[in-house]
Amino acid sequence: MIRVVLPYHLRMLAHVGKEVGIEVDGPVTPRAIIDALEAEYPMLRGTIRDHATGERRPMLRYFAFGEDVTHESQDDPLPDEVASGREPFRIVGAIAGG
């Protein structure tokens, strides 16, 4: 079970708490996690990655075991701590706006 921490507004949209658990088949990568997250919570489609480009939205970042993996390859395996569920994968919204 992979643990994913969502930003506040996506929790409200998906009607979940701060953290969700999802199953990921194969290597645990950022792309695989977001794919599984969208499959489990279809209302999140288009909110993390742009529908048209498939790219991460620019005001979101990904963190894994204390490391910013936002700009790493989305197909690179994440640390064992995340893949094993000991640590969550964090999707973080930019602190901006008013």
Next chain:
Amino acid sequence: MSGVRVLVGTHKGAFVLTSDGKRKSWDVSGPHFGGWEIYHVKGSPVDPNRIYASQSSDWFGQVVHRSDDGGKNWQTVGNEFKYEGQAGTHKWYDDTDHPWEFKRVWHFEPSLTDPDTVYAGVEDAGLFRSSDAGATWREVPGLRKHATGPTWHPGAGGLCLHTILLDPSDPKRMYIAISAAGTFRTDDGGETWKPINRGLHSDFMPDPEAEVGHCVHRIAMHPSNPNVLFMQKHWDVMRSDNAGESWQEVSGNLPTDFGFVIDVHAHEPETIYVVPIKSDSEHYPPDGQLRVYRSRSGGNEWEALTKGLPERDCYVNILRDSMSVDKLDPCGVYFGTTGGQVYASADAGDSWEAIARDLPAVFSVEVQTLS
């Protein structure tokens, strides 16, 4: 027992205000979708319990919600707005070519006959249609593929398709308006579109009377007289008596003819309302006095409606989708401000009261008359 439901989209959520037919006391529910920008909320004229809401943010993009019980409960529906074919380019502010990119839904226009069919006007300017209650969306591509499309420039708020009018007498006729391309009409259900901007004059354009490029802020129609259109342009209040083939200015004695909203009385097709704004550089009422202006002659002769509205120190704006009317008798008129007030008149504009006073900045106001 008749009643009224006012659907308010704001900078930080949606609110639903309800009252009985007397329109004296109001219940406020919300915020729905708290913290998100709600550009527009509109109900189906066929099934008033069916309501569509456009929710968006710079962080998470576009979300669409639908309610089937009059706004008590909501579910997310489809939010993929994919332009048909090669998206191509339009002009950017500096006249360079800019790729067509979907940003948000500005306006929903539910069908006059089918609660599952709804149109969406989006930024970058495009028209989409859903025939499954918002689950999926397909572009009506003829509009964006008009030969002038690559020359369209954004207005200050972006290249937005903000107004959709459906002709109740002809299901194949529809009008749309884009800032800053102008107004277009289809007579074949969206296959082909014609710019209908003859008579408009915009000094900011190299050719002030060009076929496209005008910053039309809003158009309105009375359902009993669909060939007559009213327009609040960037500057100038206009009317057309021939389905947009030509326009004439009816600003008359308005203190300023800049503004955003325009609407028509529910029972008097020649009674129209605007809220003059000082200028394109100063988006607030002249002299700090918030005044609705009413014309009972379809334009040119206007009277200031002041009773119940701020007479001093008022520097709010009234955005283009923020005025609506109910169908009761006397007709109710409603508008929202960027200061978070929603004003209502239960006597066709003679007097006003704030039915909500401290909401976030209001983006849109739509009214449903309930039987």
